[in-house]
Amino acid sequence: MKEEDKKKLILDRATFRVITKKELENSLDSNKTLRIKFGIDPTASQIHLGRASTIQRLRDFQDLGHKVVLIIGDFTAKVGDASDKDSERKVITENEIRENFKTYETQLKKILDLSKVEYRYNSEWLEKFNFSSILDISKHFTVAQLIERENFIDRYKNHKPIGLHEFLYPIMQGYDSVAIKSDVELGGSDQLFNILAGREIQGYFNMKKQVCLTKKLLSGTDGRKMSSSWGNVINITDQPNDIYGKVMSIRDSVIIEYFNIATRVSTEDIKNIEKDLNESTSSGIMDIKKVLAYEITALYSTKKDAIKAENNFKKTVQEKQVISDDLILVKVDKKKARIIDLITSLTGQIPSKADARRLIKSGGVYIDNVRINDVNLEIDMKSGMIVKVGKRNLVKIKTTF
RNA sequence: GCAGAGAUGGCGGAGUGGACAAUCGCGGCUGACUGUAAAUCAGUUGCCAUUACGGCUACGAAGGUUCGAAUCCUUCUCUCUGCACCA
Numbered sequence: 310m311k312e313e314d315k316k317k318l319i320l321d322r323a324t325f326r327v328i329t330k331k332e333l334e335n336s337l338d339s340n341k342t343l344r345i346k347f348g349i350d351p352t353a354s355q356i357h358l359g360r361a362s363t364i365q366r367l368r369d370f371q372d373l374g375h376k377v378v379l380i381i382g383d384f385t386a387k388v389g390d391a392s393d394k395d396s397e398r399k400v401i402t403e404n405e406i407r408e409n410f411k412t413y414e415t416q417l418k419k420i421l422d423l424s425k426v427e428y429r430y431n432s433e434w435l436e437k438f439n440f441s442s443i444l445d446i447s448k449h450f451t452v453a454q455l456i457e458r459e460n461f462i463d464r465y466k467n468h469k470p471i472g473l474h475e476f477l478y479p480i481m482q483g484y485d486s487v488a489i490k491s492d493v494e495l496g497g498s499d500q501l502f503n504i505l506a507g508r509e510i511q512g513y514f515n516m517k518k519q520v521c522l523t524k525k526l527l528s529g530t531d532g533r534k535m536s537s538s539w540g541n542v543i544n545i546t547d548q549p550n551d552i553y554g555k556v557m558s559i560r561d562s563v564i565i566e567y568f569n570i571a572t573r574v575s576t577e578d579i580k581n582i583e584k585d586l587n588e589s590t591s592s593g594i595m596d597i598k599k600v601l602a603y604e605i606t607a608l609y610s611t612k613k614d615a616i617k618a619e620n621n622f623k624k625t626v627q628e629k630q631v632i633s634d635d636l637i638l639v640k641v642d643k644k645k646a647r648i649i650d651l652i653t654s655l656t657g658q659i660p661s662k663a664d665a666r667r668l669i670k671s672g673g674v675y676i677d678n679v680r681i682n683d684v685n686l687e688i689d690m691k692s693g694m695i696v697k698v699g700k701r702n703l704v705k706i707k708t709t710f
Numbered sequence: 711g712c713a714g715a716g717a718u719g720g721c722g723g724a725g726u727g728g729a730c731a732a733u734c735g736c737g738g739c740u741g742a743c744u745g746u747a748a749a750u751c752a753g754u755u756g757c758c759a760u761u762a763c764g765g766c767u768a769c770g771a772a773g774g775u776u777c778g779a780a781u782c783c784u785u786c787u788c789u790c791u792g793c794a795c796c797a
Contacts, residue, residue: 622747
């Protein structure tokens with residue numbers, strides 16, 4: 310990809326707001342190596358597609374020769390960012406923070422060139438803060454500005470608590486920008502306020518103000534905001550088959566959004582796809598979705614895996630075939646078992662027997678492609694028997710008696 | 711400090727002595743249909759057992775009243791709002 314295209318990607322792709330665009334354009338055009346700040350929340354350990362899309366832009370910065378500075382918010386984790394939560398967050402220990410970061414790192418590797426990244430823990434400087442310096446900074450902000458934030462208003466209206474320390478969060482994150490002398494801070498649109506705070510605070514320290522570059526958030530598979538607490542997340546560490554399948558399960562209405570935010574398909578191609586989509590028959594829509602699923606899967610694994618995932622989807626979902634390498638193999642040492650016990654103990658996916666009963670009653674259980682209706686059925690165990698529970702749990706039996 | 715309101719299942723939010731395992735919405739799961747795991751429609755959604763109008767555990771925590779409590783009382787923990795305070 311040409312340099313100009315990278316710049317365009319950084320500036321325009323899935324951009325929520327840039328403050329200011331002119332500053333960013335000038336910075337990109339100058340020959341200076343820019344310091345690009347990106348905050349990592351050490352309370353989470355999984356990177357989902359939405360977050361990954363922002364990290365993709367970091368990669369573009371890297372490719373243009375700029376310095377990516379990752380801030381690990383070990384100190385700010387003690388407070389909890391109000392941006393992402395409707396309520397306060399639980400406290401996390403230092404060990405957990407280091408552990409989470411390790412798993413984070415293996416994921417970041419998929420996108421960034423880690424050898425060129427600068428890491429900083431923000432406890433390095435925030436730990437040393439004393440009250441008078443906090444006062445110096447905080448007097449530049451008003452309560453009105455802070456409470457203006459949407460989720461503070463909501464919480465206030467709904468009689469949910471807002472801790473005073475939460476007001477300090479933007480100040481802390483803002484000071485990070487001073488500490489590392491960032492030129493640009495990148496984040497999701499939910500970070501707009503915090504990033505702007507950094508801009509302000511740099512001003513108080515007579516520094517060049519950072520550019521605020523925020524990106525659109527990605528919808529989850531159900532159309533709501535992608536959030537780990539809602540189970541509508543696609544993580545980049547998910548198995549290729551899962552990524553592919555989950556993408557196929559998104560609503561048709563968010564297909565273009567996904568192309569824009571979660572893939573590297575060129576903007577022009579996306580425009581054409583959008584045109585096709587509007588003119589498509591129903592099966593055409595599915596074909597477009599398949600392209601999307603392929604692109605995303607390939608981005609976080611390999612083309613080969615993506616093709617495999619596509620075939621897997623065709624066979625298992627569209628043709629309802631059972632594919633042998635998709636099966637979980639389970640060893641059984643008893644000759645007979647009740648179907649309920651079989652389901653709960655063997656698949657490990659069905660949490661309770663009540664649940665198993667429900668599944669059988671609603672017709673979701675098959676043995677060797679024969680639907681089971683009798684809850685109390687005794688099954689003679691045979692090697693090679695295939696038990697299908699619900700849509701996605703397939704178990705192959707291997708007897709050991 | 712004073713006064714008032716509140717804490718319910720993954721979430722939102724009803725219920726204010728028995729018919730409450732708890733209306734409803736969201737989310738989840740299963741089925742039908744289809745173009746997919748989309749949309750739509752239907753069913754289902756604490757656990758154990760299923761022969762049952764069955765048992766067990768649960769409505770912030772601990773006690774109590776009662777034949778019987780999510781619902782009443784006491785204490786505790788936490789939250790919100792108003793007043794007071796405005797250093």
